[in-house]
Amino acid sequence: MRRWLTFHRDLGLQLLAFYLFLIIPFLVTLLVFDRLVGERIRRDVEANDIALARAIALETNIAIGNSLKTVGELSTYISVINVDEENMGKLFSIVLSTRPDVNLVYRLDADGIMLYHYPTGPSSTVGTDFSFRSYYQNALASDGALISEGRISPTTNQAVATAVMPIRSKSGDFLGLVGTNIKLESLSNTLSAIVAEHGNDEGFDVLILDASGQVIAHPDAAFLLKHANEILPDIYTRALTGDSGSIVETDLNNEERLYTYASIPSVDWGVIISRPTANAFATRIILQRITLVAMATFVLIGLAFWGILAWRVINPIEKLSLVSEAIGLNQEIEQNQRSQITKMSRRADQIGNLIRSILRMENSIAERMKEQATLLETSTAVVSSLDLSVVLDRILEQVGRLLNVQRIAIIALDETHGEFRVRASRGLSQSFTEQLSLQPSEPSSVSMRSLRAREPVQVSDTETDPSYVPQRPRARAEGYRAVLGVPLNTQHAPPTCLLVFHPMPHEFSVNEIQLLSSFANQATMAIENAILFERSDTRLQEQTRRLESLVQSMEDGLILSDLKGMVIYANRRVAELSELASEDMTNIKVERVISRILSKSAENSTKDDELKNIFESKKTEIALVYSGRPLHLRFEVFDVTDARGLPIGRGVILHDITADRELDRMKSNLISTVSHELRTPLAAIKGYASTLLAEDVEWDSKSQREFLAIISNETDRLTSLVNNLLDLSRIEAGSLKLSLEKCNIEEIIMRGARQSHLEGGNRFEVQIEADLPSIYADVPRLETIIRNLVENSVKYAGERAFIQVKVNRRGEAIVFRVIDDGPGIPPEKSGRIFERFFRLDDSLARVTSGAGLGLAICQGLARAHGGDIWVEPGYAGACIAFSIPLNLYEARDEPL
Numbered sequence: 001m002r003r004w005l006t007f008h009r010d011l012g013l014q015l016l017a018f019y020l021f022l023i024i025p026f027l028v029t030l031l032v033f034d035r036l037v038g039e040r041i042r043r044d045v046e047a048n049d050i051a052l053a054r055a056i057a058l059e060t061n062i063a064i065g066n067s068l069k070t071v072g073e074l075s076t077y078i079s080v081i082n083v084d085e086e087n088m089g090k091l092f093s094i095v096l097s098t099r100p101d102v103n104l105v106y107r108l109d110a111d112g113i114m115l116y117h118y119p120t121g122p123s124s125t126v127g128t129d130f131s132f133r134s135y136y137q138n139a140l141a142s143d144g145a146l147i148s149e150g151r152i153s154p155t156t157n158q159a160v161a162t163a164v165m166p167i168r169s170k171s172g173d174f175l176g177l178v179g180t181n182i183k184l185e186s187l188s189n190t191l192s193a194i195v196a197e198h199g200n201d202e203g204f205d206v207l208i209l210d211a212s213g214q215v216i217a218h219p220d221a222a223f224l225l226k227h228a229n230e231i232l233p234d235i236y237t238r239a240l241t242g243d244s245g246s247i248v249e250t251d252l253n254n255e256e257r258l259y260t261y262a263s264i265p266s267v268d269w270g271v272i273i274s275r276p277t278a279n280a281f282a283t284r285i286i287l288q289r290i291t292l293v294a295m296a297t298f299v300l301i302g303l304a305f306w307g308i309l310a311w312r313v314i315n316p317i318e319k320l321s322l323v324s325e326a327i328g329l330n331q332e333i334e335q336n337q338r339s340q341i342t343k344m345s346r347r348a349d350q351i352g353n354l355i356r357s358i359l360r361m362e363n364s365i366a367e368r369m370k371e372q373a374t375l376l377e378t379s380t381a382v383v384s385s386l387d388l389s390v391v392l393d394r395i396l397e398q399v400g401r402l403l404n405v406q407r408i409a410i411i412a413l414d415e416t417h418g419e420f421r422v423r424a425s426r427g428l429s430q431s432f433t434e435q436l437s438l439q440p441s442e443p444s445s446v447s448m449r450s451l452r453a454r455e456p457v458q459v460s461d462t463e464t465d466p467s468y469v470p471q472r473p474r475a476r477a478e479g480y481r482a483v484l485g486v487p488l489n490t491q492h493a494p495p496t497c498l499l500v501f502h503p504m505p506h507e508f509s510v511n512e513i514q515l516l517s518s519f520a521n522q523a524t525m526a527i528e529n530a531i532l533f534e535r536s537d538t539r540l541q542e543q544t545r546r547l548e549s550l551v552q553s554m555e556d557g558l559i560l561s562d563l564k565g566m567v568i569y570a571n572r573r574v575a576e577l578s579e580l581a582s583e584d585m586t587n588i589k590v591e592r593v594i595s596r597i598l599s600k601s602a603e604n605s606t607k608d609d610e611l612k613n614i615f616e617s618k619k620t621e622i623a624l625v626y627s628g629r630p631l632h633l634r635f636e637v638f639d640v641t642d643a644r645g646l647p648i649g650r651g652v653i654l655h656d657i658t659a660d661r662e663l664d665r666m667k668s669n670l671i672s673t674v675s676h677e678l679r680t681p682l683a684a685i686k687g688y689a690s691t692l693l694a695e696d697v698e699w700d701s702k703s704q705r706e707f708l709a710i711i712s713n714e715t716d717r718l719t720s721l722v723n724n725l726l727d728l729s730r731i732e733a734g735s736l737k738l739s740l741e742k743c744n745i746e747e748i749i750m751r752g753a754r755q756s757h758l759e760g761g762n763r764f765e766v767q768i769e770a771d772l773p774s775i776y777a778d779v780p781r782l783e784t785i786i787r788n789l790v791e792n793s794v795k796y797a798g799e800r801a802f803i804q805v806k807v808n809r810r811g812e813a814i815v816f817r818v819i820d821d822g823p824g825i826p827p828e829k830s831g832r833i834f835e836r837f838f839r840l841d842d843s844l845a846r847v848t849s850g851a852g853l854g855l856a857i858c859q860g861l862a863r864a865h866g867g868d869i870w871v872e873p874g875y876a877g878a879c880i881a882f883s884i885p886l887n888l889y890e891a892r893d894e895p896l
Contacts, residue, residue: 019305023298034291041284046246049260049273049280052206054244056194057262057271060187060208060217063101064163064267067182068145070095070102071165074178080107081167081175083115092118095180103156104181110174112136126154139166139177147267150184150216150225159184159216159224187217188224195219203257203276209236211268232272235259239270248277316344316351324358388530392424395523399500400426402519403512407480407501411438411447413494420447423496432478444470447497450485456513458484461505482506486516488524493531498523557633557654560640561590563647574654577626577633590652594635597654600624614652621657632661678721681714720755724857727784728836731860738778738864745772745814748779749805752786761800764790769808775884781861782884785869788854789818789880796840797822797877813867813883821877830871834859858882 074080074095079087092105096118104124106117112131117124130136135148148162164179191206198204208217213228213236228236233249239261246260251274258280260273278285306314323341326333333341345355396408407427414421420438422428442448444467450457459465460482462475475481482502490496498520500508508516551558557574561567570578570585570593578585578596585593591611598610614620614635624631634655642648688707692699699707730736749766758764786805793803797820806817825833825840832838836856855869858880862869867883 019302023302027295027298030291030294034287038284038287041287042281045258045280046260049246049258049275050244050262052194053260053262053271053273056190056206056208056273057244057264057269059190060269060271061264061266063187064147064182064264064269066099067102067163067180068147068165068266070099071163071178071180072145074105075165075167080178083107083109085116088116089118089120092116099180101183101186102180103153103160103183105179107176107178108136109176115176123155133162135162135164135179136177139164140174142166143168147182147210149212150210150214152225153181156183159188161210161216184216184224188219188221191217192219201275201279203279204273205275206271206273208264209240209270209272211240213237213240216269228272232274233259235261236270236272239263239272240268242268313351316347316355319344320351320355320358327358388527389424391526391530395498395526396424396426399498399516399519402515403500403508405500405502407503409433409436409499409501410496411436411499412496413440415494420495420497428501429478432474436474444468446471446483446485447499450487451495451497454487454489456484456486456517458482458508458513460507463505479503482508484508484513484516486513486520488520488527490524490528492528496524496527555656557652559590559593559652559654560649561651562649565590565650567593568649577654590650594652597624597633598622600626600631630658631656632658678718681718681721684714685711685718724784724853727781728853728857728860731857731864736860736864738781740776740778742774743777743779743782745775745807748782749786749807749816752783753790753805755783755787756790756794758790758794758803759799762794763800763802765802765804767804767806772807772809772814773886775814775886777865777884778861781864785858785861785882786816786818788858789882792854792880793818793820793822793878796820801877809886810883812887813885815881815883817872817879817881819875819877819879824876824878825871827873830873833871834869855880 074091077087077091078084079091088107095105096102104117104119106125107115108130109115112129112133114125114128114130133148135146138146138148143166145163145165148164150159150161152158153160160181160183162179162181164177166177167175169175187208191208194206195204206219207215207223209228210216215223215226215228215231218224223231231252233251235247235249238245238247240263242263242265244262246258248256248258251257256277257274258277262271264270319337319340323333323337325331326337341355341359345352345359347355392410395410399408400406409425409428410423411420412423413419418440420440422433422436425433438445438448440448446457446459446468459468462468462472462481462483468475475483478501480501481504484500484502486498486500488496488498498516500516552572554571554573557577558569558571559567559574560569566587567585567590568587570582572582574593574597575582575585578593580593580596594611594614610620610622614622615637619634619636621632621634624633634657636653636655638651638653639647640649640651688711691697692704692707727736746766746768753764790803790805793801797803802821804817804819806819808815829840833840834855836853838856859869862882862884866885869880869882872879872881
């Protein structure tokens with residue numbers, strides 16, 4: 001209530017408050033309304049004009065398009081091509097009767113000579129040689145219909161434009177042209193009607209320009225075929241370049257007008273509508289004037305308000321502010337200013353109270369300013385470094401300056417030993433700082449008490465204070481009688497306390513304690529900043545090392561460059577490919593590094609072409625030859641931006657896609673081979689089945705059995721291939737199940753050999769170690785392994801190969817070896833022959849059929865049994881061994 005009464009008596013404050021609350025929102029609303037409505041009016045006017053211009057352009061475009069379509073269709077008639085005057089006359093008369101905008105149709109020969117025209121009277125055209133016309137010259141170099149510039153017809157004395165279509169033979173020879181004269185009067189009539197509709201809009205004008213900038217349609221015939229630069233500013237070129245829009249420009253008579261333009265795209269013509277801005281935006285101008293009048297009225301009211309406010313409030317405050325400024329700057333107040341302030345201090349309102357308060361605080365402010373200046377200077381000195389040892393030394397130095405003391409110490413928790421020790425000191429003996437050790441629970445210590453209470457604690461006389469009895473021998477030895485402890489309330493640093501010692505009994509004043517507490521807050525921030533910087537710097541270095549190790553370990557290459565294209569980083573893979581040391585790549589052009597890599601390119605294109613393609617297409621695949629083997633790299637170029645999205649450099653990633661290309665090649669081979677492997681038995685089955693079903697031949701029983709046996713064998717072959725594919729898919733999916741049973745090894749080997757298509761010249765031998773224990777296995781799958789391995793031996797070792805199967809025990813497994821005396825397996829490919837789709841060179845094989853799946857299936861089946869398969873070196877030919885564990889029966893019928 002008291003504040004309300006004070007406000008009620010303060011007229012200046014009432015006027016200011018009511019003025020601000022009522023007038024300012026109204027003015028803001030008025031300005032916003034004027035801006036929004038005015039902008040809406042402008043957009044509506046421009047939108048209406050653009051819509052009108054586009055409608056005129058569309059109508060004109062349709063008319064011109066029909067004319068071009070007409071001459072295009074005429075050029076296809078045989079009578080026009082062959083200059084059949086009788087039929088051309090009929091055809092041309094139809095055109096004139098259906099097209100009122102056309103007044104002449106004619107046919108010129110290859111030299112521009114008039115061959116025929118309709119109407120045929122002498123008054124319909126002047127002369128016979130039209131090779132000088134621009135449309136004839138343009139038709140010589142064109143294959144499509146075109147429109148000429150506007151001109152005055154010598155026969156009708158009217159503005160016309162000519163639509164022509166070149167006529168060419170099948171071999172492309174120019175045979176002449178067919179053309180129609182289009183009366184532009186119809187376009188002008190349309191524009192006149194539009195202007196008439198806008199009769200109330202004074203100064204409204206509309207015209208159509210052809211591609212050369214001539215006026216070809218205008219309500220006033222006097223403007224026809226004038227060039228646009230005679231009556232328009234430069235904006236007319238925008239309409240001829242395919243643009244549409246509106247712009248305010250000053251015309252040739254220095255009148256500001258709104259020009260709206262739209263293009264006629266099919267013939268590069270343009271439509272331009274113009275009107276004075278005073279008429280176009282009349283409503284907006286009236287609205288703006290109303291707004292200005294309203295604002296001026298309220299400004300006058302505001303001036304009266306501020307006159308009263310200045311007399312009662314502003315002038316006294318200004319005088320008071322000068323005095324306050326002088327006090328704040330610790331400057332002497334002039335005598336006349338002090339006299340005026342003293343006189344105003346006698347006022348009974350809040351201005352008088354404020355002045356009296358400021359005068360009372362003058363002395364106090366001067367003292368505080370001195371202290372704050374000192375505190376600011378000391379705090380700045382403390383926080384100006386992030387080195388922890390430097391920060392601690394500066395804290396001690398500035399505390400001594402603030403309180404004029406010589407002995408100071410900073411005590412912090414030693415987290416390793418769980419006790420407080422001196423972290424830094426000034427003016428204290430070495431023995432004191434080294435021997436001082438405080439437990440966190442010690443009750444008599446000033447530093448521990450201040451840390452627990454989180455506020456300053458002082459002992460004014462160590463000899464008389466009963467709480468300091470346990471610490472008194474230490475104080476006597478060091479020679480101090482008073483001590484002040486101020487806690488540094490750290491969050492990210494160990495608990496820390498600032499101790500100040502005095503050699504004589506001394507009670508620190510409230511002002512000294514407050515000053516030191518304020519400084520302690522700044523010191524705390526400085527210590528925490530230094531510790532956090534130390535930790536973050538260590539962490540950043542560790543993260544940087546990890547990131548660099550990660551990038552260096554990438555299989556893909558990575559190059560980073562600055563905006564000038566200089567390499568600033570490249571990983572180990574790039575160094576290997578370019579055969580440059582990492583330090584040699586720094587500050588050289590990235591193109592040079594990539595050029596060295598491209599020097600191993602297997603492509604026929606030049607390095608410059610490939611380099612250009614990499615940076616233009618952003619993603620390019622290039623085949624190289626590296627260390628004697630093919631290498632496929634995909635180069636991906638990307639921009640490096642900062643947090644604001646601004647470019648700071650470029651990056652290039654070199655993806656090694658050799659494995660992907662090899663897989664694609666193998667898959668292609670698989671599709672081709674499997675298709676062939678499926679087609680061959682199917683063809684045999686179809687052939688012999690068709691032979692048996694032939695009605696004109698009767699086969700004896702022996703032939704029928706022979707044919708059926710072949711069909712059966714080929715069906716078995718087809719079934720075997722399908723089963724191999726199914727087994728491989730089950731192996732890869734992990735869904736293959738084994739049906740384990742006790743096996744007769746010799747019978748399995750012989751059945752597998754019989755299925756492997758051994759030839760008559762092959763010698764086959766089986767050696768089984770005596771007294772082998774029984775094994776449990778999936779018999780059909782074990783036969784499949786034997787069959788595939790023996791088939792490989794027959795395929796690569798030849799028709800007279802000596803093939804051996806040896807079986808012996810090794811540890812807890814039975815090892816099967818299939819050995820032949822063929823060319824063997826190259827050592828560098830022995831690790832890949834068990835990959836899917838992989839096949840040795842066809843030059844090593846006597847029979848090149850096969851999908852490259854046999855050994856992959858063998859590996860999958862062997863591992864499904866818990867064993868393995870491998871190539872054993874040391875044999876003249878090839879030796880492939882696989883193992884079956886003896887304890888497999890314990891896991892029978894379990895899915896893989």
